[in-house]
Amino acid sequence: MWPLYTYHHLLAFLLTFLSYVLLHSSRKTFSNVKVSISAQWTPSALQQNGSTSSLSPGETWEENKLFADVGEATLFLGALDSIFLFSYAMGLYISGVIGDRFNLRYVLTFGLCGSAVTEFVFGTLTEWLHFYNMYFYCILWVINGLLQSTVWPCVVAIMGNWFGKSGRGFIFGLWSACASVGNILGAFLASSVLKYGYEQEFWLPQIGKQYPTDLNRPLMSDDEDELCDDYSIQQRDEEPEPQPKAIGFLQAFCLPGVIPYSLAYACLKLVNYSFFFWLPFYLSNNFGWKEVQADRLSVWYDVGGIVGGTVQGLISDVLGKRAPVLAISLLLAMGALVGYSHSPNNQLVNGALLATTGFLIGGPSNIISSAISADLGRQEALQNSQEALATVTGIVDGTGSIGAAGGQYLVSLIESKLGWMCVFYFFIIMVG
Numbered sequence: 001m002w003p004l005y006t007y008h009h010l011l012a013f014l015l016t017f018l019s020y021v022l023l024h025s026s027r028k029t030f031s032n033v034k035v036s037i038s039a040q041w042t043p044s045a046l047q048q049n050g051s052t053s054s055l056s057p058g059e060t061w062e063e064n065k066l067f068a069d070v071g072e073a074t075l076f077l078g079a080l081d082s083i084f085l086f087s088y089a090m091g092l093y094i095s096g097v098i099g100d101r102f103n104l105r106y107v108l109t110f111g112l113c114g115s116a117v118t119e120f121v122f123g124t125l126t127e128w129l130h131f132y133n134m135y136f137y138c139i140l141w142v143i144n145g146l147l148q149s150t151v152w153p154c155v156v157a158i159m160g161n162w163f164g165k166s167g168r169g170f171i172f173g174l175w176s177a178c179a180s181v182g183n184i185l186g187a188f189l190a191s192s193v194l195k196y197g198y199e200q201e202f203w204l205p206q207i208g209k210q211y212p213t214d215l216n217r218p219l220m221s222d223d224e225d226e227l228c229d230d231y232s233i234q235q236r237d238e239e240p241e242p243q244p245k246a247i248g249f250l251q252a253f254c255l256p257g258v259i260p261y262s263l264a265y266a267c268l269k270l271v272n273y274s275f276f277f278w279l280p281f282y283l284s285n286n287f288g289w290k291e292v293q294a295d296r297l298s299v300w301y302d303v304g305g306i307v308g309g310t311v312q313g314l315i316s317d318v319l320g321k322r323a324p325v326l327a328i329s330l331l332l333a334m335g336a337l338v339g340y341s342h343s344p345n346n347q348l349v350n351g352a353l354l355a356t357t358g359f360l361i362g363g364p365s366n367i368i369s370s371a372i373s374a375d376l377g378r379q380e381a382l383q384n385s386q387e388a389l390a391t392v393t394g395i396v397d398g399t400g401s402i403g404a405a406g407g408q409y410l411v412s413l414i415e416s417k418l419g420w421m422c423v424f425y426f427f428i429i430m431v432g
Contacts, residue, residue, distance in 0.1 A: 012162045013171075016155040017178045019112060023151050024182025025189065026119055029202055030080075031277045032190035032298075033123075035284050035291045036198040038073035041066040041132065066132050071416060074281075076134065078412025080141050081277050085405030087142040089398045091149025096394020097249055104154045104390070111150030118144040123202025152369070152397055157389035160374035169322065172371035173313020173363075180302035180309075180362065183276065187302075191295040247388040253395055255388075257376050262396050265368045266403025267430040268330070272365045273404040274411050274427065275301050275358075286420055287345050297351055304355035305362020312363045313371055322372055326364045333360035333431050341424035361431065369397055 067073040099107050122140045126132065163171050252258065279301060283294035312329060316322040336357040343350045373396045377389035407430075414423050 009162055012158060013175060016158050017175055017181075019108065020151060020155055020178040021182040021185060023112060023115065023148060024179045025186035026115070026202075027148070028183045028186030028276070029119075029123070029190060032187055032280050032295045033198040033291075034074075034077050034281045038067075038070050038077060040127075040198070041073045041076075042068065042070050066134060075412055075416065078409050080137065081408035081412075082405045083138055084141045084145045085273070085401050085408060087145030088149045089145075089401030089405055091146040092153065092394040092398030092401060093249070094394075095150040096153040096252075096391040096398070099150070099153045099157055099390030099394070100247070100388065104158055107150050108154040111147050111154075114147040115144055115151075118147060119202050124199045127197070127199035149394075149398075153390040153394040156370060156373055156393040157377075159370070160377060160389040165375070165378070167317055168374060169313035169315075169317035169367070169371050170310065171313075172374060173309040173311070173367060176309050176313075176366035176370035177306040179366070180305045180358075183302040184299040187280075187295045187299045191292040247391055249391060249395075252388055252391040255376060255379065255392065257379070258392060258395055261368055261372055261376065262399035265365070265396055265400035268361070268365050268368065269400035269404040270407035271427045271430050272305075272361055274407055274423075275361075277408055278411055279354075282420060283350075287350075289347070293347070297347055297354070300351040300354040301358035301362065304358025304360075305366060307355075308359035308361075308363020309366030309370075311359075313367055316367065316371070322367060322375070326367065329360050329364050330431050333357065333364075334428050336360050337424055337428050337431065341421060369393075369400070373397070 067076065095107070095111075118140055122137065122144065126136070159172065159175060279298040280291065280294040283289055283297055284291050289297070308329070312325050316325045319325065336353070340350075340353045340357050343353050373393040374389065376396070377392035410426070411423055414426060
């Protein structure tokens with residue numbers, strides 16, 4: 001039986017949800033404007049304007065252009081994706097530990113505000129100043145990955161503290177749609193303002209990145225899915241109870257289920273983030289659709305992920321087990337990937353196949369990163385330690401991000417050498 005929820009639970013749900021929506025919309029911006037960025041970093045724009053017929057690599061650099069052709073720019077964009085994800089992964093291992101030891105609100109606010117400034121400098125300020133430098137871009141993206149890594153462990157820890165195990169699959173399945181909603185918001189922002197210049201994409205999503213309310217204190221626990229009354233909340237504020245000792249990193253890493261789910265999530269996040277980073281680029285280059293059309297069509301993958309996470313989370317609650325639901329979904333996902341790789345040049349069919357693929361891949365990804373991470377961070381082996389949620393979440397998501405990081409450069413490499421069909425074969429192997 002599900003417990004009753006209060007206004008405080010709703011507030012915790014919405015604030016953490018909106019915080020990650022804004023973060024992910026800003027992250028999605030980079031993948032949505034890759035075509036425009038690669039054009040800006042190469043002589044193609046100058047050639048199209050008729051100002052010059054060809055440029056040597058030396059002249060290219062003298063004109064503040066980074067690369068001689070779009071192919072080189074594409075490889076560098078893939079490298080930036082990997083740089084971001086590797087730094088993000090390393091940061092997750094550290095941020096989870098920090099989140100269990102310090103005020104979650106302060107850690108979260110620092111990460112959100114810091115990443116907003118970094119992305120503004122990367123995409124907007126450098127373009128305004130016409131300053132193009134590969135090393136500067138790499139340094140900024142390392143910093144951005146570290147700052148953004150503070151957010152997910154903190155929001156999952158807050159949600160895990162406020163919502164007990166009863167109904168967690170459905171609640172977290174619905175809540176974990178925050179990433180997909182952010183992707184959709186980022187895609188529509190990109191398609192709406194791209195005509196004014198890609199640099200506009202990097203400052204709009206930064207507005208509102210803050211976390212002003214302290215929602216660290218839980219009202220529910222796994223052992224006792226009961227609500228505290230207003231008096232007990234007031235007493236807790238007046239007489240703080242001693243906080244449980246935070247779990248160590250190695251101890252959290254060795255908890256039952258952490259390593260298997262972390263490795264599984266590494267393979268799954270590789271595929272999920274490949275769609276996240278490369279789908280608009282693939283649609284534009286493979287089908288010849290306009291960048292705006294590709295951005296809007298790509299949201300159907302996220303729509304499928306939203307529905308998939310919610311429905312599969314609810315089913316896992318009813319069954320009382322999550323692993324069988326994920327196994328069936330991923331088995332079907334292999335067939336969906338085969339079908340999508342043969343999608344015709346038709347936006348309606350492509351969108352339907354995208355939504356199906358997102359349902360079967362994005363759904364399990366959302367469940368592992370949220371509900372299962374919360375389950376692992378509140379299991380009986382912790383011996384009533386409540387300060388392990390952020391650490392365990394950081395380990396699971398960090399390991400997943402390492403897999404995703406390596407995958408992004410592999411995607412660009414496989415595509416440039418063997419073509420997109422081999423990329424999809426690679427995805428099928430990872431899902432299987």
